[in-house]
Amino acid sequence: MxxxxxxxxxxxxxxxxxxxxxxxxxxxxxxxxxxxxxxxxxxxxxxxxxxxxxxxxMVIKPDWDIRTVVGADERDHLVEIETLMERPFGDLIHFRVLGREPMARRVLLIAPMSGHYATLLRSTVKSLLPDCEVYVTDWTNARDIPVSAGKFDIEDYTLYLADFMRHLGPDLNVVAVCQPVPLALAATALLAAEDPEAQPHTLTLIGGPVDPDAAPTEVTDFGRRLTMGQLEHLAIQRVGFKYAGAGRLVYPxxxxxxxxxxxxxxxxxxxxxxxxxxxxxxxxxxxxxxxxxxxxxLSVMDMTAEFYLSTVERIFKRREIARNAFTVAGRPVDLGRITRVAVKVVEGTDDDISAPGQCRAALDLLTGLPEDRKASHLEPGAGHYGIFAGRSWRNNIRPLVLDFIDRNGGGGMPRRAGGKKTPIRAV
Known part of the structure; x- marks a missing residue:
């Protein structure tokens, strides 16, 4: 293959x-x-x-299609996407709202690299923009990356996240959705050990496989049934002649x-x-x-073979994050080093991809974090997409996340003269 x-x-x-x-x-x-x-x-x-x-x-990258946001002045403000950091395998982008003062809440949305583009979080970005400065990890389709750019596995992904957090500074709130949840946890622990002042205020983990064995699903069972050799033979191909990444090994x-x-x-x-x-x-x-x-x-992107295979082997099969045995560039990543970042876990009762319990396992691994800095929420009736998009997110989860950010020093709503808080609504 x-x-x-x-x-x-x-x-x-x-x-x-x-x-x-x-x-x-x-x-x-x-x-x-x-x-x-x-x-x-x-x-x-x-x-x-x-x-x-x-x-x-299937071969078109969707547009973000976010043009305006209604501000506190009841006016439409244009939204401009600017690239803050440009890397071969993914960029850090900022949704800058023109004519609006920077918001106190600064949120980094870590998009999954699991087949779809970061635009999968479009509705999540739209819902947060009225109240936050929003930054997103915009991953690049592997078929468009020349072989000369080198490899990209879960250790490289973790280092990218740590660099993005470091670049944005400590007054930051990180929200990781689905696949990057365990690696966002590892990146935070890496910063806690090597650059404590760069740690974010809060870390919100939404529906990710921290411990896949905590609640097995069809996804985790599939990873168990196949050996790594079988998986590599069945799933991995080389990019064809049509794209810049010709010859790169990918999971198409x-x-x-x-x-x-x-x-x-x-x-x-x-x-x-x-x-x-x-x-x-x-x-x-x-x-x-x-x-x-x-x-x-239907808009899908290739991921590098080494990223896909290392995710299956190290996150699902060997459970390195769940066992607190993950390493990056030979350096052990101890989740117990996270002692001051407030962590919230969000799960959905009907999530058939990352079932309830897989993400909540993160709280037990944070042995150095006081209990009053931990929080969890289980959303009734919500499936995997519902916990970061749709009605459950808009009506229930989003307000809880913003409140969690505010209660843990991650920012708040801008104030009018006289100290009154000014609510801001979405378009």
């Missing part, structure tokens, strides 16, 4: 599927078929439109997408059949719920 031909064959299949969709859409849309009273042509055109769009999205985004879809195949099949039927009836829209979700869901 490591041959470049398999990667190019997969890309050729995607390209062909996109072409078939475009051809069906074009052919079935000719006005002459209006003379034939048969629904087949409307269905064929609808199938073509949905198919073409779906396969095209297309394979990741196939595994995502297989977990809920019936639900996805029903969603697409409903979309095609709605399109045939003329009842769909460019920005309807289906397109908004799948434009993001």
């Amino acid at each position: 490591k041959g470049m031909y398999t990667y190019d064959l997969m890309e050729s299949a995607r390209n062909t599927s996109e072409w078939l969709g475009a051809s069906a859409r074009a052919m079935a849309s000719y006005p002459v078929w209006g003379l034939v009273p048969h629904p087949m042509f409307k269905v064929m055109s609808a199938w073509g439109r949905v198919t073409e769009r779906s396969f095209a999205r 985004g297309m394979l990741q997408l196939a595994s995502f879809i297989s977990m809920n195949a019936d639900r996805h099949a029903r969603a697409f059949s409903d979309k095609i039927l709605a399109a045939a009836k003329g009842e769909d829209g460019e920005r309807d719920a289906h397109n908004r979700f799948y434009d993001e869901y």
Whole structure:
């Protein structure tokens, strides 16, 4: 599977599927078929439109699509994305709100590197922008990184996080979502040992696999069933000739997408059949719920082979974070060194990817942190995406996170003259 031909064959299949969709859409849309009273042509055109769009999205990085924020002055303020640190495998970006004084709360959102782009956190960013200065780790698609840039595994990822935190300074609140939770914990411990003044005020861990064995899921079972040799043989390919990273060993985004879809195949099949039927009836829209979700869901990125394999081996199989036995560049990372960073854990009762208990295990590992600096929240009825996006996040979890930040010295709402707090609302 490591041959470049398999990667190019997969890309050729995607390209062909996109072409078939475009051809069906074009052919079935000719006005002459209006003379034939048969629904087949409307269905064929609808199938073509949905198919073409779906396969095209797989190689397009979504836009952040965050243009304005309503400030305390009730005016729309333009949002500008600026790059603060540029690295081969990922950048540190800042959502700068023009014409607004810097907010007291400074939040670094650590986006997952697990198949989707950082734009997966778009709604999370939108919900925090009215009340915070927001920074995000914007990871680069591995297929676009030349082999000359070197390797990138979980130790390099951890060092990136430590550098980003160090750059932003100690008056920072870190929120890690899903996959980076154990590595954000390790990066904080690394700073606690080597650069204590660079530690953030607070660390919020949302639905991540600190201890995968605490509550096994289909994801953790899959990692247990296969040996590392089998996993490398089945999942790893070399980037094909089309991209700048030609020859780099990666876990392709297309394979990741196939595994995502297989977990809920019936639900996805029903969603697409409903979309095609709605399109045939003329009842769909460019920005309807289906397109908004799948434009993001189908946009996938490759991750480096060494990052994927080291994650499976060291986080899931050997449980180095769960055993407090993780090392970075030969240096042991002792989670017990975290003694002053307030840590909050957020989980969802219906999370089938990182089940309740996997993330909460972090609190037991923080042996040097006083109990009054620890907090946890279990959101009833929330699935994996619901704990950082959607209604559960907006209505319940986000206010709790902001309150946790404020109570632990991580900032607060700006004040009017006279000392009154000024609420700020989102667009």
